[in-house]
Amino acid sequence: MVVSNDVNTALFIVWVNNADFVNDMAYIYPSQNTTTWSNAINLSLTNHFKAVTNLYAKGVRTLIMPNAVDITQIPQYNAIASAEKSFIRQRVIDFNTGF
Numbered sequence: 001m002v003v004s005n006d007v008n009t010a011l012f013i014v015w016v017n018n019a020d021f022v023n024d025m026a027y028i029y030p031s032q033n034t035t036t037w038s039n040a041i042n043l044s045l046t047n048h049f050k051a052v053t054n055l056y057a058k059g060v061r062t063l064i065m066p067n068a069v070d071i072t073q074i075p076q077y078n079a080i081a082s083a084e085k086s087f088i089r090q091r092v093i094d095f096n097t098g099f
Contacts, residue, residue, distance in 0.1 A: 007058060007059040007060050007061075008059055008061055009062075010060070010062065011062045011063075011064065012055060012060050012062065012063045012064070013063075013064045013065075013066075014048070014051055014052075014055075014063065014064075014065045015065070015066055016048075017044075017048075017065075017066065017067060017068035017069075017095065017099070018068055018069055018071060020040075020044040020068070020095075021068055021071050021088075021091075021092060021095070022071065024037070024040050024091075025071070025077070025088070028040060029084075029088070030084065032084070032087050037091050037094075038094070041091065041094060041095045041098065042098075044095065045095070045098050045099060048065065048099065052065070065099075067096040067099060068092050068095050068096055068099070069092070070089050070092050071088070071092065072085040072088050072089050072092075
């Protein structure tokens with residue numbers, strides 16, 4: 001990681017949304033309990049908010065944070081049943097809406 005001495009002119013990219021969903025797939029899936037997924041998503045959103053506010057407090061003004069992609073489209077999850085993919089896809093949409 002290269003750190004600029006002038007954070008006001010530096011571009012920062014925080015790209016962890018997909019990692020959050022891969023982690024959720026490892027620890028929550030195959031559960032389709034909406035409350036469990038919502039709690040995990042809300043925790044992730046809270047952590048993202050903290051990251052933004054902490055960076056802002058340090059002077060960061062140019063920040064890119066991409067939305068999460070539909071991880072059900074990657075080969076790792078090819079074996080997931082269609083209904084389960086729809087459920088996970090909706091969680092990604094929910095996350096991005098909150099994000």
